[in-house]
Amino acid sequence: MTGLEPFVAPLVSIMLDVLKDSGKKESEGLIARLMNRDVGKDFQDVVFKAAGQYIKSYTKRHGELKVLGMRDPVKLDDVFTTVQLLGEDEVQQFATIDDLEKLYRKADQRLLRYRSKERQDGITVASQKQFLMVLGAPGAGKSTFLRKIGLESFKGKKGNFKHQAIPVLLELKKFTESKIDLKALIEAEFTTCGFPKPKEFTESALEKGKLLILLDGLDEVPSANVNSVIDAIQDFVDRYDKNRYIASCRTAAYRYNFKRFSDVILSEFDDEQIQQFINNWFRSEEDKQAGTAALCWELLKRDENKAAKELAHSPILLTFLCLTYDKSQTFANNRSGLYKKALRILLEEWAAEKRIMRQAIYEGLSVELEEVLLSEIACEGFEADRLFIPQSQLVERIKKFLSSNLNAPKQLSGEQVLDAIAIQQGILVERVEDVYSLSHLTLQEYLTARYIYAHGQVSQMVEKYLTDERWREVFLLTSxxxxxxxxxxxxxxxxxxxxxxxxxxxxxxxxxxxxxVTAGSSGNFKPAAKRAVAIGIARAIHIAIDSNRAFRDIAKGIVRYIAIDRAIAIDRAIATIAAIDRAIAKDIAIAITIETLSTRPIARIIARDNKLEKSGIFTELELSQFTNQLQDLKSAEEESNITLINKVAELVKSAYLEAFHLTEELITYNDEESQALNKYLYSIDILLKCKKEAARLSPATWDAIEAELLLPPHD
Known part of the structure; x- marks a missing residue:
């Protein structure tokens, strides 16, 4: 038993239908000739055997995935994720490049591609369209989609493809000769698997429209043969137009509108598809018991991994991320190393795995040299806050690079290099006509960081962009x-x-x-951590007593400052202090908000204040008076006495300020003061995160920095 037996019957039915029809047309048709030889049951055995062999051959060649150095292949059906297609009208046209910039910023997302809500299920569209051209970026899953359609067609009525047809997948990259005979190639597929009279069978199947012909990788045809291949396909489709055809091509390479074909674009994965792919990938019993898929997805969703998650919208890079997580149960201790590997996959590994012949223009233009070129393009655009680049500007930049580099091949043109990068690698993507961007914002940030470091511009970057949140990832990657x-x-x-x-x-x-208020205190924490907690509490009190702040904003308002505390402190106990700080902000805000009549926050505040006193973070912390006021407030709220609540709430504020030796003036800020404080705290926050990202850092350097963190400057 091979597990393929249920698929044999639908294929046998189609084959018998083809053979029967052939017998009707010819007095010496296939069945007639076979029956005259009195083969009887032997004939059925031949058909069943050929059907089984064909399914086995297709499944072995096209039903497994083994990419990016995977140790073992995986079944395509096990990891296939439902794909979504975008219609022909999804290629947006904009009046100017500024319109494109505005659209991206309005969308408030890291993905540089316009993402339409109008999506259709891929297999459903394939069932509806007799002639379909599937477009997409490198690694978007075009080949996988075509192979999946073939597998579905074997399932007959039990599958999702709604037509009974025999799938034949032809890899167009193998069309290395100028003369192409598609019918002979199809016949060869049937001959290999022992089909009876394969030449006559092929002709009959084509005439009767019983084939699903899958033409994979129009962009992978050697450039010298492209025109002849296109002509051969067009003529073949016109000659045998009762069959179904699905072709694939990289979007950037598609300049040929097949007149009968509907063009659709393979959409990037959305979050639901990413999660489905991860669930399918980690589907072994061991992974199910360990909850590996859920842990991987939760890690990917974390804010610190948002750049990695951006890469996950590409199926090939999501595969890379799953392989990475499978090896180490994390995505990377050093994110720059992760993105370097992702870039190399797009630059060379994916083309090598698919055995795509590199065009002649790459002779002499090494991957290392290409990375230098891309770094210049990325950094120039990022510094100018321009994500989208006119084609003419790109070509001039490439020409300038080639002419200024002694070792760069002089025979290359800017147009040729741009076309090759866009078509073969997909690093630069034509978003609309003659307007390009990097394929992922993450890769632009990585290449920008690479340029900054390679050109010794670290101090200039700090001076110009330290508090510019748009440069956050660049700082982390540079570190x-x-x-x-x-x-x-x-x-x-x-x-x-x-x-x-x-x-x-x-x-x-x-x-x-x-x-x-923290110097010399008894708590066994680093001085910088104590100061961080003190500042966090001061900010929490400010937020809590600001009646104009909505409750939902309170936690958000202090998360940044809690992160400072967590990053400085190695001690696990600091996490507990951070939790106390966060809880204080929420609970005080509830307790002193008149509209919220609940005694539970007050009880929590009293309990946590006791822990805070015992922590020894503050030199002098006397919260007994504040606790008494809270008890009075609790009684007032139990009585729903609004007048008393107003009165006691003011006393609570005063008592809390007094307990921490604070004044309202110290924690009240106008817009300019608030911006100054936020700028300072943000700079500390990104400093700590860069320390965490550093692959190499002197302990003496860090000790000196940490000793001065959150200290007032010397006059």
């Missing part, structure tokens, strides 16, 4: 790239700039308070 010299230079420059932000009078006053 990870600094392996040779270490990240010391970057972190020292960031710390130096952060200290300049701390000179703002309001920021300086808050830091002086935090140092004063």
């Amino acid at each position: 990870g790239l600094m392996v040779d010299r270490g990240s010391d230079e970057l972190l020292l420059e960031m710390h130096k700039t952060a200290k300049q932000y701390a000179r703002h009078p309001k920021v300086k006053a808050l830091l002086q308070w935090a140092d004063k």
